[in-house]
Amino acid sequence: MSEVYIVGSGETKYGELWDRSLREIAVEAGLKAVENAGIYSRDIQILYGSSSLSGTVNGQNDIGSLIADFSGLASNNIPAVRVEASSASGAAAVREAYLAIRSGEYDVAMVGGVEKMTDIYGSEMLDMMSTTLDREWEAFFGATPAALAAMSARKYMADFHVDKETLAMISVNDHENASKNPSAHYRNKLTLDAAMNSTMVADPLNIMDCSPISDGASALVLASDRYMKKNGMEGVRIQGSGIAQDYLALHSRASLYRLDSTAIAARKALDQAKVRNDDISFVELNDSYSIYGLLALEDLGFAKKGSAKDLVPDEISLRGRIPVNPSGGLKAKGNPMGATGVGQFVEAYLQFRGKAGERQIKDPEHAMLHNMAGSGSTSIVHIVGGD
Amino acid sequence: MGELSSIWREADHRYRLIGHKCNNCGTVYFPPRDICPKCHRESIGKIKETDLSGLGEIVSFTVVHDAPPTFSRQRPYVMAIIKLDEGPSLTGQIVDCDPDEVKMGKRVRAVFRRIREDGKSGVIMYGYKFALDE
Numbered sequence: 001m002s003e004v005y006i007v008g009s010g011e012t013k014y015g016e017l018w019d020r021s022l023r024e025i026a027v028e029a030g031l032k033a034v035e036n037a038g039i040y041s042r043d044i045q046i047l048y049g050s051s052s053l054s055g056t057v058n059g060q061n062d063i064g065s066l067i068a069d070f071s072g073l074a075s076n077n078i079p080a081v082r083v084e085a086s087s088a089s090g091a092a093a094v095r096e097a098y099l100a101i102r103s104g105e106y107d108v109a110m111v112g113g114v115e116k117m118t119d120i121y122g123s124e125m126l127d128m129m130s131t132t133l134d135r136e137w138e139a140f141f142g143a144t145p146a147a148l149a150a151m152s153a154r155k156y157m158a159d160f161h162v163d164k165e166t167l168a169m170i171s172v173n174d175h176e177n178a179s180k181n182p183s184a185h186y187r188n189k190l191t192l193d194a195a196m197n198s199t200m201v202a203d204p205l206n207i208m209d210c211s212p213i214s215d216g217a218s219a220l221v222l223a224s225d226r227y228m229k230k231n232g233m234e235g236v237r238i239q240g241s242g243i244a245q246d247y248l249a250l251h252s253r254a255s256l257y258r259l260d261s262t263a264i265a266a267r268k269a270l271d272q273a274k275v276r277n278d279d280i281s282f283v284e285l286n287d288s289y290s291i292y293g294l295l296a297l298e299d300l301g302f303a304k305k306g307s308a309k310d311l312v313p314d315e316i317s318l319r320g321r322i323p324v325n326p327s328g329g330l331k332a333k334g335n336p337m338g339a340t341g342v343g344q345f346v347e348a349y350l351q352f353r354g355k356a357g358e359r360q361i362k363d364p365e366h367a368m369l370h371n372m373a374g375s376g377s378t379s380i381v382h383i384v385g386g387d
Numbered sequence: 388m389g390e391l392s393s394i395w396r397e398a399d400h401r402y403r404l405i406g407h408k409c410n411n412c413g414t415v416y417f418p419p420r421d422i423c424p425k426c427h428r429e430s431i432g433k434i435k436e437t438d439l440s441g442l443g444e445i446v447s448f449t450v451v452h453d454a455p456p457t458f459s460r461q462r463p464y465v466m467a468i469i470k471l472d473e474g475p476s477l478t479g480q481i482v483d484c485d486p487d488e489v490k491m492g493k494r495v496r497a498v499f500r501r502i503r504e505d506g507k508s509g510v511i512m513y514g515y516k517f518a519l520d521e
Protein backbone atom coordinates (compact mmCIF):
# COMPACT_ATOMS: atom_id res chain seq x y z
CA MET A 1 0.00 0.00 0.00
CA SER A 2 1.14 3.52 -0.76
CA GLU A 3 1.18 6.40 1.68
CA VAL A 4 -0.79 9.39 0.41
CA TYR A 5 0.35 13.02 0.52
CA ILE A 6 -1.20 16.34 -0.35
CA VAL A 7 1.35 17.93 -2.69
CA GLY A 8 -0.54 20.93 -3.98
CA SER A 9 -3.66 23.00 -3.37
CA GLY A 10 -5.56 25.83 -4.95
CA GLU A 11 -8.84 27.60 -4.53
CA THR A 12 -10.91 30.54 -5.67
CA LYS A 13 -12.17 33.14 -3.30
CA TYR A 14 -15.40 31.95 -1.67
CA GLY A 15 -18.38 34.28 -1.91
CA GLU A 16 -21.01 35.58 -4.28
CA LEU A 17 -19.14 35.32 -7.57
CA TRP A 18 -21.92 36.68 -9.79
CA ASP A 19 -19.75 37.21 -12.86
CA ARG A 20 -18.15 33.76 -12.86
CA SER A 21 -19.44 30.42 -14.09
CA LEU A 22 -19.31 26.95 -12.57
CA ARG A 23 -16.66 25.78 -15.00
CA GLU A 24 -14.54 28.92 -14.67
CA ILE A 25 -14.14 28.63 -10.93
CA ALA A 26 -13.60 24.85 -11.06
CA VAL A 27 -10.83 25.24 -13.61
CA GLU A 28 -9.23 28.15 -11.75
CA ALA A 29 -8.92 26.11 -8.56
CA GLY A 30 -7.63 23.07 -10.44
CA LEU A 31 -4.95 24.94 -12.35
CA LYS A 32 -3.79 26.71 -9.19
CA ALA A 33 -3.40 23.34 -7.48
CA VAL A 34 -1.42 21.90 -10.37
CA GLU A 35 0.84 24.95 -10.43
CA ASN A 36 1.23 24.84 -6.67
CA ALA A 37 2.22 21.17 -6.82
CA GLY A 38 4.85 21.96 -9.43
CA ILE A 39 3.57 19.29 -11.81
CA TYR A 40 2.03 19.46 -15.29
CA SER A 41 -1.62 18.68 -15.81
CA ARG A 42 -0.57 15.73 -18.02
CA ASP A 43 0.89 14.15 -14.86
CA ILE A 44 -2.58 13.70 -13.38
CA GLN A 45 -3.68 10.09 -13.64
CA ILE A 46 -7.20 10.26 -12.22
CA LEU A 47 -9.61 13.06 -11.35
CA TYR A 48 -12.47 13.27 -8.87
CA GLY A 49 -14.94 16.14 -9.08
CA SER A 50 -17.32 16.92 -6.26
CA SER A 51 -20.45 18.98 -6.20
CA SER A 52 -23.59 18.64 -4.13
CA LEU A 53 -26.15 20.50 -6.20
CA SER A 54 -24.77 21.25 -9.65
CA GLY A 55 -27.34 19.02 -11.33
CA THR A 56 -30.15 20.78 -9.50
CA VAL A 57 -28.97 24.38 -9.31
CA ASN A 58 -26.94 24.69 -12.51
CA GLY A 59 -28.51 21.92 -14.59
CA GLN A 60 -25.01 20.54 -15.06
CA ASN A 61 -24.09 16.99 -14.17
CA ASP A 62 -20.94 15.00 -14.98
CA ILE A 63 -18.70 17.51 -13.20
CA GLY A 64 -15.76 15.09 -13.49
CA SER A 65 -15.76 15.36 -17.28
CA LEU A 66 -16.44 19.10 -17.16
CA ILE A 67 -13.40 19.78 -15.00
CA ALA A 68 -11.13 17.42 -16.95
CA ASP A 69 -12.28 18.85 -20.29
CA PHE A 70 -11.88 22.53 -19.45
CA SER A 71 -8.60 21.93 -17.64
CA GLY A 72 -7.32 20.77 -21.01
CA LEU A 73 -7.25 17.09 -20.12
CA ALA A 74 -9.91 15.72 -22.46
CA SER A 75 -7.42 14.23 -24.90
CA ASN A 76 -5.49 12.63 -22.03
CA ASN A 77 -8.54 10.38 -21.53
CA ILE A 78 -7.99 9.93 -17.79
CA PRO A 79 -10.74 8.57 -15.53
CA ALA A 80 -12.82 11.48 -14.22
CA VAL A 81 -15.97 11.01 -12.17
CA ARG A 82 -18.09 13.03 -9.77
CA VAL A 83 -18.53 12.02 -6.14
CA GLU A 84 -21.72 13.11 -4.41
CA ALA A 85 -22.57 12.87 -0.72
CA SER A 86 -24.63 16.01 -0.13
CA SER A 87 -22.65 18.63 1.79
CA ALA A 88 -19.96 16.00 2.50
CA SER A 89 -19.25 15.57 -1.23
CA GLY A 90 -15.88 17.32 -0.94
CA ALA A 91 -14.34 15.04 1.67
CA ALA A 92 -15.97 12.03 -0.02
CA ALA A 93 -14.10 12.91 -3.23
CA VAL A 94 -10.82 13.39 -1.36
CA ARG A 95 -11.32 10.01 0.27
CA GLU A 96 -11.92 8.29 -3.09
CA ALA A 97 -8.73 9.86 -4.45
CA TYR A 98 -6.89 8.83 -1.29
CA LEU A 99 -8.06 5.22 -1.69
CA ALA A 100 -7.15 5.18 -5.38
CA ILE A 101 -3.56 6.10 -4.53
CA ARG A 102 -3.36 4.07 -1.36
CA SER A 103 -4.37 0.95 -3.29
CA GLY A 104 -1.28 1.35 -5.44
CA GLU A 105 -3.30 1.70 -8.64
CA TYR A 106 -2.52 5.40 -9.16
CA ASP A 107 0.29 7.76 -8.14
CA VAL A 108 -1.19 11.20 -8.83
CA ALA A 109 -4.81 12.26 -8.38
CA MET A 110 -6.62 15.55 -8.60
CA VAL A 111 -9.69 16.46 -6.56
CA GLY A 112 -11.80 19.42 -7.63
CA GLY A 113 -14.73 20.53 -5.47
CA VAL A 114 -17.06 23.18 -6.80
CA GLU A 115 -20.41 24.77 -6.09
CA LYS A 116 -22.01 27.64 -7.97
CA MET A 117 -25.02 28.49 -5.85
CA THR A 118 -25.85 32.08 -6.77
CA ASP A 119 -27.20 31.12 -10.21
CA ILE A 120 -30.54 31.02 -8.44
CA TYR A 121 -31.50 32.94 -5.38
CA GLY A 122 -33.91 33.59 -2.57
CA SER A 123 -36.27 30.98 -1.26
CA GLU A 124 -35.90 28.81 -4.36
CA MET A 125 -32.42 27.96 -3.11
CA LEU A 126 -34.02 26.56 0.04
CA ASP A 127 -36.01 24.15 -2.08
CA MET A 128 -32.78 22.98 -3.74
CA MET A 129 -30.99 22.60 -0.42
CA SER A 130 -33.89 20.59 0.94
CA THR A 131 -33.17 17.95 -1.71
CA THR A 132 -30.35 16.83 0.60
CA LEU A 133 -32.92 15.86 3.28
CA ASP A 134 -35.37 12.96 3.13
CA ARG A 135 -37.53 14.45 0.38
CA GLU A 136 -40.64 12.40 1.10
CA TRP A 137 -40.71 12.43 4.87
CA GLU A 138 -38.96 15.64 5.94
CA ALA A 139 -38.91 18.23 3.13
CA PHE A 140 -42.41 17.28 1.89
CA PHE A 141 -43.88 18.54 5.17
CA GLY A 142 -41.95 21.83 5.20
CA ALA A 143 -38.73 20.88 6.97
CA THR A 144 -35.58 22.70 5.85
CA PRO A 145 -31.94 22.05 6.77
CA ALA A 146 -32.13 24.98 9.21
CA ALA A 147 -35.34 23.64 10.77
CA LEU A 148 -33.70 20.29 11.50
CA ALA A 149 -30.64 21.99 13.02
CA ALA A 150 -32.99 24.16 15.09
CA MET A 151 -34.82 21.13 16.49
CA SER A 152 -31.51 19.56 17.50
CA ALA A 153 -30.49 22.87 19.06
CA ARG A 154 -33.67 23.33 21.10
CA LYS A 155 -33.49 19.85 22.62
CA TYR A 156 -29.74 20.13 23.26
CA MET A 157 -30.04 23.55 24.90
CA ALA A 158 -32.84 22.33 27.16
CA ASP A 159 -31.23 19.04 28.19
CA PHE A 160 -27.79 20.51 28.93
CA HIS A 161 -28.71 24.06 29.99
CA VAL A 162 -26.84 25.69 27.13
CA ASP A 163 -27.75 29.26 26.29
CA LYS A 164 -28.11 30.89 22.90
CA GLU A 165 -24.93 32.91 23.39
CA THR A 166 -22.87 29.73 23.41
CA LEU A 167 -24.17 28.88 19.94
CA ALA A 168 -23.53 32.43 18.74
CA MET A 169 -19.92 32.27 19.89
CA ILE A 170 -19.24 29.48 17.35
CA SER A 171 -20.14 31.99 14.62
CA VAL A 172 -18.21 34.83 16.28
CA ASN A 173 -15.10 32.61 16.34
CA ASP A 174 -15.53 31.75 12.64
CA HIS A 175 -15.77 35.43 11.67
CA GLU A 176 -12.75 36.33 13.79
CA ASN A 177 -10.63 33.74 11.95
CA ALA A 178 -12.10 34.54 8.51
CA SER A 179 -11.09 38.17 8.97
CA LYS A 180 -7.54 36.82 8.57
CA ASN A 181 -8.31 34.69 5.48
CA PRO A 182 -8.23 36.44 2.08
CA SER A 183 -10.22 33.57 0.49
CA ALA A 184 -13.12 33.88 2.93
CA HIS A 185 -16.68 34.81 1.95
CA TYR A 186 -17.05 37.14 4.95
CA ARG A 187 -14.08 39.02 6.34
CA ASN A 188 -15.97 41.22 8.78
CA LYS A 189 -15.75 40.51 12.49
CA LEU A 190 -19.02 39.61 14.15
CA THR A 191 -19.93 40.88 17.60
CA LEU A 192 -21.85 38.68 19.99
CA ASP A 193 -24.55 41.32 20.10
CA ALA A 194 -24.98 41.34 16.31
CA ALA A 195 -24.97 37.55 16.22
CA MET A 196 -27.69 37.40 18.89
CA ASN A 197 -29.91 40.01 17.27
CA SER A 198 -30.01 38.97 13.63
CA THR A 199 -33.06 37.88 11.62
CA MET A 200 -34.78 34.70 12.81
CA VAL A 201 -34.51 31.74 10.41
CA ALA A 202 -35.82 28.78 12.41
CA ASP A 203 -36.21 29.48 16.10
CA PRO A 204 -33.81 29.37 18.04
CA LEU A 205 -31.43 29.77 15.07
CA ASN A 206 -31.10 33.15 13.40
CA ILE A 207 -29.26 34.09 10.25
CA MET A 208 -25.91 34.38 12.07
CA ASP A 209 -26.20 30.74 13.13
CA CYS A 210 -26.40 29.65 9.49
CA SER A 211 -23.64 29.22 6.93
CA PRO A 212 -24.18 31.38 3.84
CA ILE A 213 -24.99 30.51 0.24
CA SER A 214 -21.49 30.62 -1.29
CA ASP A 215 -19.89 30.06 -4.66
CA GLY A 216 -16.42 28.64 -4.67
CA ALA A 217 -14.03 25.95 -5.80
CA SER A 218 -11.16 24.17 -4.06
CA ALA A 219 -8.71 21.69 -5.51
CA LEU A 220 -5.95 19.36 -4.36
CA VAL A 221 -3.24 17.30 -5.93
CA LEU A 222 -2.54 14.07 -4.05
CA ALA A 223 0.46 11.84 -4.72
CA SER A 224 1.94 8.58 -3.51
CA ASP A 225 5.08 8.56 -1.34
CA ARG A 226 6.85 6.79 -4.19
CA TYR A 227 6.02 9.50 -6.75
CA MET A 228 6.83 12.27 -4.30
CA LYS A 229 10.28 10.95 -3.49
CA LYS A 230 11.12 10.19 -7.11
CA ASN A 231 10.35 13.79 -8.05
CA GLY A 232 11.91 15.44 -5.03
CA MET A 233 8.57 16.86 -3.81
CA GLU A 234 7.31 17.63 -0.32
CA GLY A 235 3.86 17.06 1.02
CA VAL A 236 1.53 16.71 3.97
CA ARG A 237 0.44 13.17 4.74
CA ILE A 238 -3.15 11.96 5.02
CA GLN A 239 -2.74 9.76 8.08
CA GLY A 240 -6.26 8.55 8.62
CA SER A 241 -9.58 8.54 6.80
CA GLY A 242 -12.88 7.54 8.37
CA ILE A 243 -16.40 7.61 6.99
CA ALA A 244 -19.68 6.52 8.54
CA GLN A 245 -23.33 6.76 7.68
CA ASP A 246 -26.50 7.08 9.77
CA TYR A 247 -30.25 7.22 9.08
CA LEU A 248 -31.02 9.80 6.39
CA ALA A 249 -33.84 11.46 8.31
CA LEU A 250 -33.14 13.09 11.67
CA HIS A 251 -36.35 11.65 13.17
CA SER A 252 -35.09 8.07 12.61
CA ARG A 253 -31.85 8.53 14.55
CA ALA A 254 -31.15 7.43 18.10
CA SER A 255 -30.69 11.02 19.32
CA LEU A 256 -31.40 14.53 18.05
CA TYR A 257 -28.05 15.80 19.29
CA ARG A 258 -25.66 12.90 19.01
CA LEU A 259 -23.89 12.80 15.65
CA ASP A 260 -23.23 9.06 15.65
CA SER A 261 -21.82 9.08 12.12
CA THR A 262 -19.33 11.75 13.22
CA ALA A 263 -18.28 9.84 16.34
CA ILE A 264 -17.70 6.63 14.39
CA ALA A 265 -15.84 8.34 11.52
CA ALA A 266 -13.61 10.18 14.01
CA ARG A 267 -12.77 6.99 15.87
CA LYS A 268 -11.86 5.22 12.62
CA ALA A 269 -9.64 8.09 11.45
CA LEU A 270 -7.89 8.50 14.81
CA ASP A 271 -7.27 4.77 15.16
CA GLN A 272 -5.85 4.52 11.66
CA ALA A 273 -3.57 7.51 12.26
CA LYS A 274 -2.64 6.23 15.74
CA VAL A 275 -3.35 9.71 17.06
CA ARG A 276 -5.33 10.85 20.11
CA ASN A 277 -7.53 13.93 20.43
CA ASP A 278 -4.85 15.51 22.64
CA ASP A 279 -2.41 15.33 19.71
CA ILE A 280 -4.64 17.43 17.42
CA SER A 281 -3.30 20.95 16.83
CA PHE A 282 -6.45 22.31 15.18
CA VAL A 283 -9.78 21.10 13.79
CA GLU A 284 -11.77 22.21 10.77
CA LEU A 285 -15.33 21.17 11.53
CA ASN A 286 -18.62 21.20 9.68
CA ASP A 287 -20.53 24.04 11.38
CA SER A 288 -23.08 24.55 8.62
CA TYR A 289 -25.25 25.62 11.58
CA SER A 290 -23.72 26.86 14.83
CA ILE A 291 -25.27 24.02 16.83
CA TYR A 292 -23.33 21.49 14.74
CA GLY A 293 -20.11 23.20 15.85
CA LEU A 294 -20.88 22.31 19.47
CA LEU A 295 -22.19 18.83 18.67
CA ALA A 296 -19.18 18.05 16.48
CA LEU A 297 -16.70 19.14 19.16
CA GLU A 298 -18.30 16.56 21.43
CA ASP A 299 -18.72 13.72 18.95
CA LEU A 300 -15.24 14.24 17.50
CA GLY A 301 -13.98 13.55 21.01
CA PHE A 302 -12.90 16.96 22.32
CA ALA A 303 -15.60 17.21 25.00
CA LYS A 304 -18.20 15.02 26.71
CA LYS A 305 -21.79 15.28 25.45
CA GLY A 306 -23.28 18.52 26.74
CA SER A 307 -19.98 20.09 27.77
CA ALA A 308 -18.63 21.71 24.59
CA LYS A 309 -19.79 24.95 26.19
CA ASP A 310 -16.74 24.76 28.46
CA LEU A 311 -14.47 25.15 25.42
CA VAL A 312 -16.32 28.19 24.06
CA PRO A 313 -15.07 30.78 23.33
CA ASP A 314 -11.51 30.71 24.73
CA GLU A 315 -10.32 27.17 24.02
CA ILE A 316 -11.58 27.17 20.40
CA SER A 317 -9.80 30.41 19.47
CA LEU A 318 -6.54 30.41 17.51
CA ARG A 319 -4.63 30.56 20.80
CA GLY A 320 -6.80 28.06 22.64
CA ARG A 321 -6.31 24.40 23.49
CA ILE A 322 -8.15 23.21 20.39
CA PRO A 323 -8.40 25.94 17.74
CA VAL A 324 -11.59 25.50 15.69
CA ASN A 325 -11.84 26.51 12.04
CA PRO A 326 -8.75 28.67 11.55
CA SER A 327 -10.01 29.07 7.96
CA GLY A 328 -13.17 30.81 9.14
CA GLY A 329 -15.31 27.69 8.96
CA LEU A 330 -18.54 27.18 7.11
CA LYS A 331 -20.11 30.28 8.62
CA ALA A 332 -17.47 32.78 7.50
CA LYS A 333 -15.00 31.23 5.07
CA GLY A 334 -18.22 30.09 3.45
CA ASN A 335 -20.08 26.95 2.44
CA PRO A 336 -19.92 26.20 -1.30
CA MET A 337 -21.15 22.71 -0.51
CA GLY A 338 -19.18 20.42 -2.86
CA ALA A 339 -16.06 22.56 -2.37
CA THR A 340 -16.31 22.91 1.41
CA GLY A 341 -14.74 19.58 2.38
CA VAL A 342 -11.93 20.02 -0.15
CA GLY A 343 -11.36 23.53 1.17
CA GLN A 344 -10.72 22.12 4.64
CA PHE A 345 -7.72 20.25 3.17
CA VAL A 346 -6.57 23.43 1.44
CA GLU A 347 -6.54 25.15 4.83
CA ALA A 348 -4.67 22.26 6.46
CA TYR A 349 -2.10 22.23 3.65
CA LEU A 350 -1.49 25.98 4.07
CA GLN A 351 -1.20 25.58 7.85
CA PHE A 352 1.32 22.74 7.65
CA ARG A 353 3.42 24.60 5.13
CA GLY A 354 3.41 27.71 7.31
CA LYS A 355 1.56 29.75 4.71
CA ALA A 356 -1.59 30.63 6.64
CA GLY A 357 -0.59 34.23 7.30
CA GLU A 358 -2.16 35.96 10.29
CA ARG A 359 -4.18 32.88 11.20
CA GLN A 360 -1.15 30.57 11.27
CA ILE A 361 -1.20 27.90 14.00
CA LYS A 362 2.28 27.57 15.44
CA ASP A 363 4.04 24.29 14.51
CA PRO A 364 0.94 22.15 13.95
CA GLU A 365 1.44 18.40 14.38
CA HIS A 366 -1.87 16.89 13.36
CA ALA A 367 -5.13 18.38 12.08
CA MET A 368 -8.60 16.86 12.13
CA LEU A 369 -10.96 17.65 9.25
CA HIS A 370 -14.69 16.97 9.61
CA ASN A 371 -17.16 17.16 6.73
CA MET A 372 -20.80 16.19 7.21
CA ALA A 373 -23.87 15.63 5.05
CA GLY A 374 -27.03 17.46 6.06
CA SER A 375 -28.04 16.86 9.66
CA GLY A 376 -25.53 14.02 10.08
CA SER A 377 -26.49 11.28 7.60
CA THR A 378 -22.85 10.91 6.51
CA SER A 379 -19.71 12.09 8.28
CA ILE A 380 -16.17 11.97 6.98
CA VAL A 381 -13.17 12.63 9.20
CA HIS A 382 -9.54 12.86 8.13
CA ILE A 383 -6.35 13.25 10.11
CA VAL A 384 -3.51 14.97 8.29
CA GLY A 385 0.03 15.87 9.31
CA GLY A 386 2.57 13.85 11.21
CA ASP A 387 5.88 13.21 9.50
CA MET B 388 -39.84 18.59 -8.61
CA GLY B 389 -41.34 15.40 -9.99
CA GLU B 390 -43.36 14.66 -6.91
CA LEU B 391 -46.66 13.88 -8.62
CA SER B 392 -46.14 10.14 -8.75
CA SER B 393 -44.83 10.03 -5.20
CA ILE B 394 -48.00 11.71 -3.96
CA TRP B 395 -50.02 8.71 -5.06
CA ARG B 396 -47.40 6.21 -4.01
CA GLU B 397 -47.24 7.47 -0.45
CA ALA B 398 -50.91 8.53 -0.23
CA ASP B 399 -52.02 5.74 2.12
CA HIS B 400 -49.18 6.36 4.53
CA ARG B 401 -49.60 10.12 4.49
CA TYR B 402 -53.41 10.15 4.52
CA ARG B 403 -54.12 7.46 7.05
CA LEU B 404 -50.80 7.27 8.91
CA ILE B 405 -50.17 3.64 8.11
CA GLY B 406 -46.83 2.32 9.31
CA HIS B 407 -44.96 -0.93 8.91
CA LYS B 408 -44.42 -3.55 11.57
CA CYS B 409 -41.64 -6.12 11.57
CA ASN B 410 -43.28 -9.35 12.65
CA ASN B 411 -39.88 -10.87 13.34
CA CYS B 412 -39.00 -8.50 16.22
CA GLY B 413 -42.20 -6.51 16.69
CA THR B 414 -40.74 -3.06 15.99
CA VAL B 415 -43.11 -0.55 14.39
CA TYR B 416 -41.70 1.78 11.72
CA PHE B 417 -42.84 5.07 10.34
CA PRO B 418 -42.06 6.24 7.70
CA PRO B 419 -42.61 2.76 6.27
CA ARG B 420 -39.56 0.67 5.37
CA ASP B 421 -39.36 -2.70 3.64
CA ILE B 422 -36.38 -4.07 5.56
CA CYS B 423 -36.09 -4.02 9.35
CA PRO B 424 -32.76 -2.42 10.36
CA LYS B 425 -32.59 -4.80 13.34
CA CYS B 426 -33.47 -8.07 11.63
CA HIS B 427 -32.19 -7.45 8.09
CA ARG B 428 -32.90 -10.51 5.89
CA GLU B 429 -34.80 -12.23 8.69
CA SER B 430 -37.49 -9.58 8.18
CA ILE B 431 -38.07 -10.30 4.50
CA GLY B 432 -41.70 -11.19 3.98
CA LYS B 433 -42.49 -10.37 7.61
CA ILE B 434 -43.08 -6.62 7.26
CA LYS B 435 -46.81 -5.88 7.46
CA GLU B 436 -48.84 -2.68 7.40
CA THR B 437 -50.09 -1.45 10.73
CA ASP B 438 -52.44 1.38 11.71
CA LEU B 439 -51.03 4.09 13.94
CA SER B 440 -53.12 5.99 16.47
CA GLY B 441 -51.70 9.37 15.51
CA LEU B 442 -51.14 10.10 19.19
CA GLY B 443 -47.76 11.08 20.47
CA GLU B 444 -45.59 13.70 22.09
CA ILE B 445 -43.40 16.58 20.91
CA VAL B 446 -39.69 15.69 21.14
CA SER B 447 -38.53 19.04 19.76
CA PHE B 448 -39.82 21.81 17.52
CA THR B 449 -38.94 25.01 15.71
CA VAL B 450 -40.81 27.98 14.29
CA VAL B 451 -39.81 28.24 10.63
CA HIS B 452 -39.50 31.79 9.30
CA ASP B 453 -37.37 31.12 6.23
CA ALA B 454 -39.34 28.71 4.05
CA PRO B 455 -39.20 27.23 0.53
CA PRO B 456 -41.57 28.78 -2.07
CA THR B 457 -44.25 26.07 -1.65
CA PHE B 458 -44.53 26.92 2.06
CA SER B 459 -43.96 30.67 2.01
CA ARG B 460 -47.68 31.46 2.45
CA GLN B 461 -47.79 29.39 5.65
CA ARG B 462 -44.95 31.31 7.36
CA PRO B 463 -44.23 31.29 10.21
CA TYR B 464 -45.11 27.65 10.86
CA VAL B 465 -44.18 25.17 13.57
CA MET B 466 -42.23 22.05 12.55
CA ALA B 467 -41.79 19.31 15.10
CA ILE B 468 -40.37 15.86 15.62
CA ILE B 469 -43.06 13.77 17.24
CA LYS B 470 -42.62 10.44 18.97
CA LEU B 471 -45.71 8.35 18.34
CA ASP B 472 -47.10 6.17 21.12
CA GLU B 473 -46.35 3.07 19.00
CA GLY B 474 -42.61 3.94 19.03
CA PRO B 475 -41.49 5.60 15.79
CA SER B 476 -40.76 9.32 15.41
CA LEU B 477 -41.71 11.49 12.46
CA THR B 478 -41.50 15.08 11.24
CA GLY B 479 -44.60 17.21 10.81
CA GLN B 480 -46.20 20.58 11.40
CA ILE B 481 -48.08 21.60 14.55
CA VAL B 482 -51.21 23.59 13.68
CA ASP B 483 -54.35 25.15 15.16
CA CYS B 484 -52.53 26.91 17.98
CA ASP B 485 -50.35 29.88 18.81
CA PRO B 486 -46.66 28.94 18.41
CA ASP B 487 -46.15 30.10 22.02
CA GLU B 488 -48.34 27.24 23.24
CA VAL B 489 -46.04 24.62 21.70
CA LYS B 490 -43.71 23.00 24.25
CA MET B 491 -41.45 19.96 24.25
CA GLY B 492 -43.19 17.02 25.88
CA LYS B 493 -46.74 18.18 25.06
CA ARG B 494 -49.19 15.60 23.74
CA VAL B 495 -50.40 15.86 20.14
CA ARG B 496 -52.80 14.08 17.79
CA ALA B 497 -52.65 13.75 14.01
CA VAL B 498 -55.05 15.77 11.86
CA PHE B 499 -55.57 15.51 8.10
CA ARG B 500 -54.68 18.71 6.26
CA ARG B 501 -53.53 20.35 3.06
CA ILE B 502 -49.71 20.22 3.20
CA ARG B 503 -48.65 22.24 0.18
CA GLU B 504 -49.60 23.37 -3.27
CA ASP B 505 -47.20 22.69 -6.08
CA GLY B 506 -46.55 26.06 -7.69
CA LYS B 507 -46.15 24.85 -11.25
CA SER B 508 -48.73 22.10 -11.54
CA GLY B 509 -51.16 23.60 -9.02
CA VAL B 510 -51.62 20.15 -7.52
CA ILE B 511 -52.68 20.28 -3.87
CA MET B 512 -51.01 17.72 -1.63
CA TYR B 513 -52.56 16.41 1.56
CA GLY B 514 -51.24 14.56 4.57
CA TYR B 515 -50.88 14.64 8.33
CA LYS B 516 -50.19 17.57 10.61
CA PHE B 517 -50.56 17.60 14.37
CA ALA B 518 -52.69 19.52 16.86
CA LEU B 519 -52.11 19.91 20.58
CA ASP B 520 -54.14 17.25 22.40
CA GLU B 521 -55.61 18.80 25.52
Ligand SMILES: [Zn+2]
Binds near residue numbers: 409426430
Ligand atom coordinates in the same frame (compact mmCIF):
# COMPACT_ATOMS: atom_id res chain seq x y z
ZN1 LIG C 1 -37.23 -6.65 13.01
